[in-house]
Amino acid sequence: MKATTRLAAVISLASLFPLAALAADSKGSIEVTHWWTSAGESAAMDVLRNQVKADGFTWKDNAVAGGGGAAAMTVLKTRAVSGNPPGAAQIKGPDIQDWGQLGLLTEDGLDDVAKSEGWDKLLSPTVAKIVQYDGHYVAVPFNIHRVNWLWINPEAFKKAGIAKAPTTLDELFAAADKLKAAGIIPIAHGDQPWQNSTVFEDIVLAVMGPEGYNKAFVQLDQKTLTGADMAKSFAALKKLTGYMDPNRGPQDWNQATAQVIQGKAGMQAMGDWAKSEWSNAKKVAGKDYQCVPFPGTAGSYTYNVDSLAMFKVKDEGTVAAQKDVAKIALGTHFQTVFNQNKGSIPVRNDIDMKQFDECAQASAKDFAEASKGDGAQPSMAHNMATNLAVQGAVFDTVNAFISDKNADPAKAAQQLGAAIKAAQ
Numbered sequence: 001m002k003a004t005t006r007l008a009a010v011i012s013l014a015s016l017f018p019l020a021a022l023a024a025d026s027k028g029s030i031e032v033t034h035w036w037t038s039a040g041e042s043a044a045m046d047v048l049r050n051q052v053k054a055d056g057f058t059w060k061d062n063a064v065a066g067g068g069g070a071a072a073m074t075v076l077k078t079r080a081v082s083g084n085p086p087g088a089a090q091i092k093g094p095d096i097q098d099w100g101q102l103g104l105l106t107e108d109g110l111d112d113v114a115k116s117e118g119w120d121k122l123l124s125p126t127v128a129k130i131v132q133y134d135g136h137y138v139a140v141p142f143n144i145h146r147v148n149w150l151w152i153n154p155e156a157f158k159k160a161g162i163a164k165a166p167t168t169l170d171e172l173f174a175a176a177d178k179l180k181a182a183g184i185i186p187i188a189h190g191d192q193p194w195q196n197s198t199v200f201e202d203i204v205l206a207v208m209g210p211e212g213y214n215k216a217f218v219q220l221d222q223k224t225l226t227g228a229d230m231a232k233s234f235a236a237l238k239k240l241t242g243y244m245d246p247n248r249g250p251q252d253w254n255q256a257t258a259q260v261i262q263g264k265a266g267m268q269a270m271g272d273w274a275k276s277e278w279s280n281a282k283k284v285a286g287k288d289y290q291c292v293p294f295p296g297t298a299g300s301y302t303y304n305v306d307s308l309a310m311f312k313v314k315d316e317g318t319v320a321a322q323k324d325v326a327k328i329a330l331g332t333h334f335q336t337v338f339n340q341n342k343g344s345i346p347v348r349n350d351i352d353m354k355q356f357d358e359c360a361q362a363s364a365k366d367f368a369e370a371s372k373g374d375g376a377q378p379s380m381a382h383n384m385a386t387n388l389a390v391q392g393a394v395f396d397t398v399n400a401f402i403s404d405k406n407a408d409p410a411k412a413a414q415q416l417g418a419a420i421k422a423a424q
C-alpha cells in the first residue's frame with residue numbers, strides 16, 4: 001500500500017472510532033496541544049493531566065517540543081487548516097484574537113464556568129481581556145510568568161570573586177568579565193530565535209525603560225525602533241553575546257539552565273519557567289540559586305500569561321472536558337501546585353503567596369508595584385505584545401544581527417524598523 005493510501009486508510013479508520021468511543025469509561029476526551037516538555041514543565045503539566053483523568057476524562061497529549069512554542073504553533077496551524085484542531089491548545093496574547101477572528105475558537109463554551117467560578121472577580125482586567133474574544137472567555141489563563149529575570153549560581157560568583165548580583169548593564173558586563181577570568185562561562189544561552197529575542201527585549205527594557213519598550217514593541221513606533229537607543233540596545237546585545245559560550249549552538253533553554261545549575265556557567269537571562277528546572281533539580285531559591293531582575297530593569301516587569309484556548313468542537317464529551325480543564329486550571333489547588341512547579345505566579349488574585357518561594361514572592365510583589373504605573377509590559381518574545389508576524393520580523397532581525405559578527409548596531413535598528421513595517 002502506498003504511504004498516502006495507508007494514511008487515508010488510517011484516517012478513515014480513526015474516524016470510525018473516535019477517541020471518546022475508544023475510552024469506554026471516559027466522560028469525554030480532550031486533545032491538548034502544548035510545548036511544556038522540559039522536565040520541570042512536564043512535572044507542572046502532570047498536575048493538570050492527572051486531575052483531568054481523575055475527573056473521568058481522557059487526556060490526549062499533543063506535546064510539541066520547542067521552547068517558546070514556535071514548533072507547536074506550526075503543528076497547530078497545520079491541524080487547523082486540515083479541519084482537525086485539538087480540543088485545546090496553548091495560545092497566548094494577541095494571537096488569541098487572531099484565532100477568534102478565524103471563527104475557530106469556542107464561542108460561549110467557557111462562559112458558564114467563568115460565571116459559576118467568578119472569573120471576573122478573580123482575574124485582573126488586563127488578564128481577563130487577553131483571554132476573551134468578542135466579550136466571551138475563549139481561553140483559560142494559567143499563570144503570570146515574569147520574563148526579565150537573571151538566574152545566578154552563587155557558587156560560581158564566589159569562585160569568580162563577585163560580591164553581589166549585578167543591577168546595571170555595566171555591572172553585568174563586569175561580573176561576566178570576572179566569571180570569564182575564572183574559567184566559567186559567564187552567560188548560558190542557546191541560539192534559538194526566541195531565546196535571542198528574550199535577551200534582546202531585556203536589554204531594550206534596560207536601555208529604554210518601560211515607556212521606550214512600550215513605544216518599540218507595543219506601539220511599534222518607527223522613530224523608537226530605528227532611533228539611537230535601539231542602536232545602543234543592539235550594541236549591548238553584541239557585547240553580551242560575547243560572554244556566551246562560542247560553541248553554544250541552538251541548545252534548548254533548559255540545557256542552558258542546566259549549565260548554570262551545574263556551575264559550568266554563572267548566569268542565564270531567562271523567564272521564570274527556568275525556575276521549574278531548578279526546582280526539579282531540588283535546588284532552593286535564595287540558597288542554591290539567586291533570582292534578580294535583569295540588570296537595569298528593576299521596577300519593570302515583562303509579563304507572559306500562559307493560557308489554553310478552547311476550539312469549537314461538536315463532540316459533547318470534548319465540550320465537557322474543555323469545561324473541566326477550565327475549571328481545574330483556575331481552581332485554588334491547581335493555581336498553587338501548578339505555579340509552584342512551573343516557576344510562575346498564580347493568575348488568581350486570592351492565593352496566599354506565603355506558600356511560594358522567595359522568587360515567586362518577589363515576582364508577585366513586583367507585578368503589583370509595576371502594574372500601578374507603566375512598569376508592567378507585555379513580553380514581545382513570548383507572544384504577548386504583537387501578532388506573530390511582527391514578532392517574526394523582530395526574531396529574524398535579531399538573529400541575523402547575532403550571527404553576523406560584523407553587523408552594525410545602527411544599521412540593525414534601521415533594519416528592525418523596516419522589517420516590522422513590512423510585517424504590519
Ligand code: BGC
Pocket residue numbers: 035041066067068069145253273304305306382
Ligand atoms: C511559555 C512558558 C514556557 C517557555 C519555554 C514560554 O513562551 O510561556 O510557559 O515554559 O516558553 O518553553
